[in-house]
Amino acid sequence: MSQRTTLPHRAPQTAPEVREPAHVPVAHVIRGGVVEGVHHGSVVVLAADGTVEFQAGDIEAAFYPRSALKPLQAVGLLRAGLPPLDDEALALVAASHSGTDRHLAVARRILDTAGLTEDDLRNVPDLPYGAAERDDWLRRGLAPHRLAQNCSGKHSAMLLTARTRGWRLDTYLDPGHPLQQEIATTVADLTGQSIAQVTVDGCGAPLFAVSLHGLTRAAARLATAAPDTHEGQVAHAMRTHPEMVSGSGRDTARLVHAVPGLLAKDGFEGVQIAALPDGRAVGVKIADGADRARMPVTAAALARCGVDPAVLAPFAATPVIGGGAPVGELRAAGALALRPTEI
Numbered sequence: 001m002s003q004r005t006t007l008p009h010r011a012p013q014t015a016p017e018v019r020e021p022a023h024v025p026v027a028h029v030i031r032g033g034v035v036e037g038v039h040h041g042s043v044v045v046l047a048a049d050g051t052v053e054f055q056a057g058d059i060e061a062a063f064y065p066r067s068a069l070k071p072l073q074a075v076g077l078l079r080a081g082l083p084p085l086d087d088e089a090l091a092l093v094a095a096s097h098s099g100t101d102r103h104l105a106v107a108r109r110i111l112d113t114a115g116l117t118e119d120d121l122r123n124v125p126d127l128p129y130g131a132a133e134r135d136d137w138l139r140r141g142l143a144p145h146r147l148a149q150n151c152s153g154k155h156s157a158m159l160l161t162a163r164t165r166g167w168r169l170d171t172y173l174d175p176g177h178p179l180q181q182e183i184a185t186t187v188a189d190l191t192g193q194s195i196a197q198v199t200v201d202g203c204g205a206p207l208f209a210v211s212l213h214g215l216t217r218a219a220a221r222l223a224t225a226a227p228d229t230h231e232g233q234v235a236h237a238m239r240t241h242p243e244m245v246s247g248s249g250r251d252t253a254r255l256v257h258a259v260p261g262l263l264a265k266d267g268f269e270g271v272q273i274a275a276l277p278d279g280r281a282v283g284v285k286i287a288d289g290a291d292r293a294r295m296p297v298t299a300a301a302l303a304r305c306g307v308d309p310a311v312l313a314p315f316a317a318t319p320v321i322g323g324g325a326p327v328g329e330l331r332a333a334g335a336l337a338l339r340p341t342e343i
């Protein structure tokens with residue numbers, strides 16, 4: 001159950017209101033020329049100067065960013081004393097990885113640096129997140145492991161930071177632990193608002209409620225940060241190793257490859273952030289958590305950001321299948337789809 005927690009922060013703003021978000025239609029499922037389904041959600045597009053250029057739905061209500069919060073948590077770990085990591089490992093710290101052998105090897109390397117093992121992790125045991133990786137895991141007769149769970153890079157780095165600072169390791173996931181307090185301070189600073197609520201994410205780590213506007217503002221801060229800052233280090237690692245942040249063939253990694261300089265991270269329950277090096281940024285939340293609507297809506301938002309629609313075309317719609325053949329598509333709808341119409 002969610003709990004209200006007093007957290008230190010430097011942000012002068014008040015916390016976003018905890019309320020039922022006023023989401024609006026953002027995507028249509030069209031089959032044979034008929035709207036078969038409607039996905040509601042909220043979208044924000046920020047201009048390079050940080051002003052809101054477009055919004056749909058409720059961008060100020062408190063919500064949980066899920067794994068889209070990981071880039072901010074990675075910055076918080078660096079601020080808290082995470083020792084320097086190479087770009088590949090730092091990208092994994094911000095990852096929801098697919099569970100390839102490479103992902104697991106890098107997570108294990110982070111633990112080795114701390115003199116720890118998988119047994120010290122407190123995230124939930126799981127199968128690999130990637131479909132191909134999960135199938136291979138099962139073919140090999142392997143059980144769920146903590147290292148295979150998609151958040152193991154973040155958890156390994158949390159342990160390394162706690163070990164470096166001399167903090168308790170067994171309680172590193174407690175919201176009152178100094179490690180989590182440092183991360184909460186960073187989330188408040190980067191989003192520019194106080195944390196509205198604290199709960200537990202699927203992996204067992206504390207999860208902080210902010211607004212979609214605040215989360216997108218934080219993404220822009222990372223994307224525009226100087227290379228020698230903690231924010232800039234995380235952004236550089238994520239841009240240069242998108243497959244470590246997700247996995248080969250995953251849509252967010254493909255989007256980063258398609259749009260030069262893009263910083264992007266997805267999260268469960270239909271969350272996506274993406275930011276360009278000049279500060280233009282988008283944030284997406286699909287109300288029902290449907291992952292299938294996340295990327296088409298993100299593509300439409302990036303088009304409003306000025307990204308070339310031709311580049312976004314592979315992400316702008318997903319086919320609706322009937323009898324084994326395409327009979328329609330899922331694409332952005334409502335005010336979001338009014339401009340540009342050609343994507």
